[in-house]
Amino acid sequence: xxxxxxxxxxxxxxxxxxxxxxxxxxxxxxxxxxxxxxxxxxxxxxxxxxxxxxxxxxxxxxxxxxxxxxxxxxxxxxxxxxxxxxxxxxxxxxxxxxxxxxxxxxxxxxxxxxxxxxxxxxxxxxxxxxxxxxxxxxxxxxxxxxxxxxxxxxxxxxxxxxxxxxxxxxxxxxxxxxxxxxxxxxxxxxxxxxxxxxxxxxxxxxxxxxxxxxxxxxxxxxxxxxxxxxx
Numbered sequence: 001x002x003x004x005x006x007x008x009x010x011x012x013x014x015x016x017x018x019x020x021x022x023x024x025x026x027x028x029x030x031x032x033x034x035x036x037x038x039x040x041x042x043x044x045x046x047x048x049x050x051x052x053x054x055x056x057x058x059x060x061x062x063x064x065x066x067x068x069x070x071x072x073x074x075x076x077x078x079x080x081x082x083x084x085x086x087x088x089x090x091x092x093x094x095x096x097x098x099x100x101x102x103x104x105x106x107x108x109x110x111x112x113x114x115x116x117x118x119x120x121x122x123x124x125x126x127x128x129x130x131x132x133x134x135x136x137x138x139x140x141x142x143x144x145x146x147x148x149x150x151x152x153x154x155x156x157x158x159x160x161x162x163x164x165x166x167x168x169x170x171x172x173x174x175x176x177x178x179x180x181x182x183x184x185x186x187x188x189x190x191x192x193x194x195x196x197x198x199x200x201x202x203x204x205x206x207x208x209x210x211x212x213x214x215x216x217x218x219x220x221x222x223x224x225x226x227x228x229x230x231x
Contacts, residue, residue: 125186152219160184161193164219169227178226190218199225 153165166178180195180202192206199205199222209218 152223157181164222166223166226169223170230172230178223180222190215197226197229199229201225 151167153167155163155165157163161181161183163179163181167176168174169178170176178197180199181193183191183193185191190206190209192202195202202222202225205218205221205225208221209215
């Protein structure tokens, strides 16, 4: 067995101390690294959990937001449908109002036209009645001449009608009456509505007096035709 000298003891001790120090250092480093790794793992797990919770919360918020958006979109579409229906209904009502307004204007125009037409007819009737009265007066004056000279009697059975009665025509019976009834129509034309005894030529005489308006000649011609019946 070799002897240990005093000169080798310090070196050996220093070597042992270095080994112990190195071992302790490695152990400390290993423990520190292990602790750091553990802490990092825990921090990573915590971060992942926090991120997962945040993502889950964000997903739920987004899902709720999407649901609200979809609900709002459906409400807007429903409101658009209602607005469109209301607009169509308002358009129909407006068209109906315009049609009724046009009908009202047409009716007012028709009523005004009828009023004007009635006013014209009324004025025409008044003027025609006045003209007829004037004609009847003229007829009466003409007839008075015939009455005094030829025994012509004039009667008025109805308004705007005159009956003419001739006598002194039949030499066998001077009082035998020969009559006709004259009517002045709305147009102011002479119309014979009866004749006794009847005369075949009365329509021609009637036409001629309408054309010439010579009533004295008409009465003379009628008397002449009555007298011809006795020949």
